[in-house]
Amino acid sequence: MAGHISDRAVDAIAGLAREPRDPVSFWRACTAVVADVIPHYKSPCWLTVDPESLLVTGHFHEELRAVPPDWLATGYADDGAGRGLGMLKSGTGVTTLHEATGGDPTHSPRWHVNMRIGAHQEMLTRLGLPTGEVWGALGLYREQGTEMFTDADKGFLAAAAPYLAEGTRRAVLLGQASAASPPDAPAMVVLSEGWEIRSRTPGIEYWLADLPGGDPGAGQLPSALAAVAAHALHKARTPQSRDGSGPARARVMGRSGNWAVVHGSPLESSLDSPFDSSLGSSLGSSLDEGGERRVAVIVERARPQELFPILMSAYELTPRERDITRLVLDAATTAEIAQSLFISPHTVQQHLKNIFAKTGVRSRRALVGKVFSHA
Structure with missing residues (x-):
C-alpha cells in the first residue's frame, strides 16, 4: 500500500511539473504531495541554485521569510561531508545530515543552526535532471524524538527529484522583465563576517530589494548575496588544491524578471582587489579596521553570453x-x-x-x- 501511495505521489509531482507555474506556486503544490508520503517538521525548505556553481540563489519556506545568513554559511564552511554543498554533491542525491556526519551531527555547525528552529534531523534532496544539471534542493526536517528518515523516504524523493527539478527549471522562465530597469553599472556591497553592511556603492539598493530573499527595510540580505559571500570567505581560508568547489559566483533572476550575476571576493587591507577601482573609491580607505574580515560582493546585470x-x-x-x-x-x-x-x-x-x-x-x-x- 505504501508503495502505491509513493507511486501516485511521484505521478502527481510529474503532472505539476508540466504545468506553467512560478516557483513558489509549484513548490507549495508539491509540499502538499510530499507531506502525504513523508511526515516532517513544520515546512520544507525549497532552494534554487545556480546549476554551474551550486550556490544558493533563492529560497522558499512558509515559516521563514529569509534564510539566516549563517545557515547559508554552513553550506560552504569547511565542515566535511556534513556541509550543505557536500550533501548536494552526494552520489545518491538524497542524504541526511546524520548519515553525512557518521551518525553524530552534533559536531556540525549546520546541525546547531537547525536546532535553533527545533530541527534535529535534516534530509536534503538534490533537484537534478537526468542530464546531471542541478536546479535546486529540498530540505525536510524532523524534531528530536521522532522516527529517523527511512530508506523508503529517500527512495521516494530520489524518484520524485527529476520532476521537482523539471518543474523548478520551467518556473525559472516565467519571470518577465518589468518596466523598472536595473542599473547599467556594477554595484558593490561590503559585508562583515557578521553579515552587516559596512559600505555600499550607488545602485546596490535596487538589487538588495529585487533579488529573492532581500528586504532592505528588515535588514535581510538576498539569499544569493549571503551564499556568494559565505563561499568567498570559505575559499579564502581553503587552499585551492583542497577546494573542489566552484567559483564564488551565481546567476539569479530577480523578482522583476531581470537577471543578475553575483560574485564576491574577500577584501584585504587595501583597495588592491580584482574589482574596478571606481567601485572601490567610494568605500573609504580602511576596509578591515579592527582586524575584521570583510567580503565584497558585486552585482551586475547579466549579459546574454x-x-x-x-x-x-x-x-x-x-x-x-x-x-x-x-x-x-x-x-x-x-x-x-x-x-x-x-x-x-x-x-x-x-x-x-x-x-x-x-x-x-x-x-x-x-x-x-x-x-x-x-x-
Whole structure:
C-alpha cells in the first residue's frame, strides 16, 4: 500500500511539473504531495541554485521569510561531508545530515543552526535532471524524538527529484522583465563576517530589494548575496588544491524578471582587489579596521553570453540546437551555420523549427529578442 501511495505521489509531482507555474506556486503544490508520503517538521525548505556553481540563489519556506545568513554559511564552511554543498554533491542525491556526519551531527555547525528552529534531523534532496544539471534542493526536517528518515523516504524523493527539478527549471522562465530597469553599472556591497553592511556603492539598493530573499527595510540580505559571500570567505581560508568547489559566483533572476550575476571576493587591507577601482573609491580607505574580515560582493546585470547556458538548458535544447542558437545570436546565415557545423541547410532549418517550438517564437529575430530580453 505504501508503495502505491509513493507511486501516485511521484505521478502527481510529474503532472505539476508540466504545468506553467512560478516557483513558489509549484513548490507549495508539491509540499502538499510530499507531506502525504513523508511526515516532517513544520515546512520544507525549497532552494534554487545556480546549476554551474551550486550556490544558493533563492529560497522558499512558509515559516521563514529569509534564510539566516549563517545557515547559508554552513553550506560552504569547511565542515566535511556534513556541509550543505557536500550533501548536494552526494552520489545518491538524497542524504541526511546524520548519515553525512557518521551518525553524530552534533559536531556540525549546520546541525546547531537547525536546532535553533527545533530541527534535529535534516534530509536534503538534490533537484537534478537526468542530464546531471542541478536546479535546486529540498530540505525536510524532523524534531528530536521522532522516527529517523527511512530508506523508503529517500527512495521516494530520489524518484520524485527529476520532476521537482523539471518543474523548478520551467518556473525559472516565467519571470518577465518589468518596466523598472536595473542599473547599467556594477554595484558593490561590503559585508562583515557578521553579515552587516559596512559600505555600499550607488545602485546596490535596487538589487538588495529585487533579488529573492532581500528586504532592505528588515535588514535581510538576498539569499544569493549571503551564499556568494559565505563561499568567498570559505575559499579564502581553503587552499585551492583542497577546494573542489566552484567559483564564488551565481546567476539569479530577480523578482522583476531581470537577471543578475553575483560574485564576491574577500577584501584585504587595501583597495588592491580584482574589482574596478571606481567601485572601490567610494568605500573609504580602511576596509578591515579592527582586524575584521570583510567580503565584497558585486552585482551586475547579466549579459546574454552569461545567461546563454542556463536559458538553453531551461528551454531543454539539445546540444546541436544550442550550437545553432549560439550561431543565430551571432547573426550567422543558414548557409554559414551549415558550413560551420558540417550539416545541410535543410537540417539547419529542421533544427530551427524545433528551437522555435521550444522557445515559443516564430522567427530568428524573435529568438534573439527572447534571449536578450532576459539580460
